[in-house]
Amino acid sequence: MTATKQDQDVVDLLISQHNEIKDLFAEVKSTTGDDRERAFHRLVRLLAVHESAEELVVHPASRQHSSGAVADACMREEGDAKRELTNLYALGTDAPAFDEVFAEFERAVIAHATHEEQQEFPILRRNADPAKLRRMAGAVRAAEAVSPTRPHAGVGESAKTMMLAGPPMALFDRMRDAVRDWHKANEP
Template identity: 60%
Template sequence: MAVTQVHQQDVVDMLLVQHNEINALFNRVATAQGEQKRELFHDLVRLLAVHESAEEQIVHPAARKALPDGEVVVDQRLREESDAKRALADLYDLGVDHPEFDMRLRVFAESVIEHATHEENEEFLYLRQNLDPEKLRKMAKVFEIAEKVAPTRPHPGAGESAAANMLAGPPIAMFDRIRDAIRDRS
């Protein structure tokens, strides 16, 4: 019996797929109306919060070590993520029915897409070229685990470091997931 080798997705593949999903969700939220817009926005908030938390725990520390100028590159990405958490929390508080929501969402989307482009060109490309493929596949598995215990809302005051996410993330995530369940039941 022949054994078939299954190609496991590596962390860079996973992140690129998520960046595309985020971009698509921005477009869907921008064109939706009413309850559909609200639901799509909640999906976007959840995806961004979980994605950034897992990146901060798994990807940025690896990039900080692997890139020749890792400290500078990762510190810039973390500043952008901190700004994004504040902007996303403000959008969430504003609500999709607010007259300024669409304009603020467009500005936010542009900054998130620019941030993702920097990650793809400055971190992901370098990680793909310089880390062993097996290490990148293992990082994908750990990334998936980190996503399962990540908060589903932005928490700008919680910090952007791997340590902050590991310490504060699980209790905040539990609270977020209970709040999500209550909201979804209503």
């Protein structure tokens, strides 16, 4: 682990990921064909693991330090995003409606990230000591390592559900990703 990763707290980690997500949205919009599809798959993967980790680590912690309304709203937004991302994934980047649906999805995801950054993250900063916030960053990284790589909207958003169903789904997703990538690399 680098010194930067050891010192990074959960809020800084998640804001960094939010910026990476915004960059991937821009890349998807600015590319076509196989480049667009690759960028979209990277975006899907990052969103899936990011949201799963937030559901397991961040929202339960913020719920401990507030009424839970902010965390509940974030969970609802993430559930909506999972359903929409599932639809986008099924639609495919070459579909005529992709750009319009993708633009609406981007607006919702950016609004969600802003909501977290302005409402949920300050709750954590005010109420959790810096050492706990650094440990939470480690917990987020660990959760992401075993999280599904695509959305599974029908599974539910609770931390308990993700703990039970997440690792088997993640294994299946990672196998599908490997086979998909192998086929792409070995097409004539």
